[in-house]
Amino acid sequence: MERKDKDKLDTLQMTCLMIAYTTGSSIVFIPNSISEVARSTSWLSMLISFSYGIIVLFCVLYLHRAHNGVSLIEYSRSLIGNVLTYFLSLPLILMLFFSLPGVVAGIGEFLSSVMMTETPGFVFDSLIFMIAAFTVRSGVKVMARMFVLLVGIMLALTLLVLLMAIPNYDPLYLLPFFSNGIRPVLHGAFISAGFPFGEIFLFSMVFPFVRGNGKMASVKSMYLAYGLSGSVLLLSVVCNLMAFGPATGTLKYSLYSLASVIQIADFIQRIEAIVVIALITGSFMKACIFLFILNQIMVKLLGLKDENTLVYPISLVSLMLSLTMFRTPAEFTKQVYTLWPFTVIFIGGAILFLLAVISLFKQKNRTSSAKG
Template identity: 40%
Template sequence: MNRGAGSAAAKQDRIGSVQMAVLFLFFMTGSSIVIIPAPLTNVAGNGAWLSLLIAWAAGALLLACVLYLNRRYPGRSLFEYGREALGNAGTALLLAPFLCVMFWHVAGIVIEIGLFFKSTMLKETPTYAVNSVLLVTIALTVRAGLEVMARMASVFLGLMFGAIVLVLALVGPLYHPEYLMPVMPDGIGPILNAAYIAYGFPYAELAVFAFILADVKERDSAKIGKRLYLALAVNGLTLLVSVACSIMVLGPLSGDLKYSLYQLARLIFIREIIERIESVIGFSLIVGFYFKTSILLHILVRALGLAFRLPNERILVFPVALLCLLLSLTTYTEEAKMEEIVSIVWPLLDNLVYVAPLLLIAAVTALRGRAGRSRGRDV
C-alpha cells in the first residue's frame, strides 16, 4: 500500500533527514522554551530540572515507538499504520478524536502567542489582530509546502537558538548557584507532578510526527532515527539549561513570573551599551511559536487529506486556518485558564488522544509480527 491517499503535490514534497530533524527540534522547543520553565518551577521548585529529565526519558521512549512504526510501515503515515493494524473502522474510532484535538492544539498555540504579545510587547494591540496576522502568515507558509518550511526552518533555527544562548550568556553575572539547593524540599511528589506537566507538553506531542516521517527521502530514511534522537537531546539540554538558569537568577520568583526567558532578557544591563533588548529576544522567540504552529497545521491538513482521501490536500489549508482562528478567538483567552489547561488538561488529552492510539497500533503490530514469526517457525 502506498501513499495514494495523499496529494500528488505531497508525493513530491520530500525532505532530507537533517531537515526533518530541524523541524522536529523546532516542534519540540518552539513554544516550550518560553512557556514551560515557569509552571515547572512553580510546581517542583528547585527540582524542576529533575522533573524535566524524567519527562525527557518518557519522550525518548515514545520516540522509539514512533520510529518502530516508521520502520514497520515505510513510506506510510499514522492513518495508514492504523488501517493496516486495526482496519478502517478501528482507525476511524481512534483517530477521529485525534483530528478534533489537533484543531484546538493549533488554536491553543496561537492563543499562547497572543497572550505572550499582550503581556509583554504589544499590550494595546487587539488579540484578534495578532492572531489573524499570525495565522494568515502560517497558512501561507503551509501552503508553500513542507520542503519550503524545512528550508526556512534551517535558516531561522540559528536565530532562535542564538537568542537563547545570548540571553543565558549575558545574564551570567546574575547567577546564584546556591538557589538550586535544596533539590527536593517537599519530597518526590512535586517532582513527579511537574514531570507529568512537562511530559504532556511538549514530549507527548511528538506522537503527531508519525504523520510526516514518511516524507523523508528514501535514501535518508535509515538515518532519521539517529538525527531525531540528536534533536531530542538538544531540546532536552536547552530546556534543562533554561530552567536551571531561570532558578539561579530569579530564585523563588522563577515559578511566579511567566515567560522566564523573556524576564531574564529584561534584566540584561551592561554599562548602558546593552540594555532593553527583550523585544528583540521576544521576536526571536516568536519564531519558535511560528514554526511549531506551521508544522502542526501542516500535519492537521495532511491528516484530513488522508482521512478523506483527497487528491489535493492543500485546498484545505485556508479553511482549516480560518477554523483555528475562530477557535483561538472564542475559547480560553484568559491566562489563568490557559495555565490550568497546560498543567492539568493538556497532558491528559495528549495521552488519551495522541499517545494511546499510537501505542495501541504499535502493540497490535508487534503482536502480529510475533505471531507471524511463530507460524513461520512452525512451518
C-alpha cells in the same frame, strides 16, 4: 500518494523540523510552568519527562520503520482497520483543534499583554494564521527549508540570552532538593511530558516526508534533534532557576524576564526584543507544523487528492477557536498545563502504544508463520 524522492526532506531539514516542533513555543513557557510546581527540582522533572519522550519517539520510529515509512493514519488502517482508524482519529483531530489555537493564542496574549498593550489579540492571531496557512500551502519542502534558517535564529538568540545572563546566576537557588517531597517533581514531569515531549507522537504524520524511509541516518538524526531540544529546554529551566530562584514560578514569561535583567558594561541592557524574536519564531514554526499535521490527518482520512484543499478552512476554524476558547489568561494556563498534558499522555500516548503493541504481535506472528 507516493512522493518522488526529490520532493522529500533531507536529514538536516527533518532535524530542524523536529527541533522546531519540540522546542517551539515551549522555550518561553516551560520554565515558568515547571518551576511553579517543582521549584528548585524543576530540572529533575524535565529529565523524567524527557525520558518519557524518548519512549514515545522510539515507538514512533519503530512504527515508521516497520510499516515502510507510511503515516500514522495509513499504518493504523493496516493494523486495526478503517472503522477503528476513523474512531481513533477523532480524538487526534480534536486535540489538534485545541493545540493549534492554543499556540497562536499564546503568542497573541504575550504580544498584547507585554509588548503592544493597545493592540487587540485578534490582530496577532489573524496575521499568524494567515502566514501559517500560506506557509503550509507552499509545501513541506519549502517550509522545511525556511525552518532551517529560523531554527538557527531561535536557538542562537536563546543561547545568547542565557550566556549574557551568567552574572545573574546563583547556583544555590538549585537547592534544596525535594524540599516538598517527590510529588511536586512528578507534577512538573506530568506537565512537561504533555508539553512538549509527549507531543512527539503527532510527528508521526511528518516522518513519511523524510528521504530514506527509516534509514539509520534519519533515525539517528531524530534522536539527535530530540536530544538537542531537550538539552536547550533543560538549560533554559536551570538558568532561570539560578537567576530568579523561587520567584521563577511567579514570572509568566521567565525567559523574557531574564533578558530584562541583563546589564553588561552599562550599554548592553534591556534586550527583551531578542526573546520576543525567539518566541515569535518558535511559536510560528510550532503553529505551522500543527496545521500541517492536522491537514495531513484530515486529507488521509477523507482521501482527498489535493492536499491543500482544507488548509484555509482549518485555519479559519482555528482562528475562531483561538479567539473564543480562552476567555482569560488564567483559563488559558489551566487548560494548557492541566488538560493538554492529560490528553497527550493518556489519549495520544495510549493510541501510540496500542498501535506499537499490535504491530509487534503481528510482526512476531508473521515471523513464526514464516519459520513454520
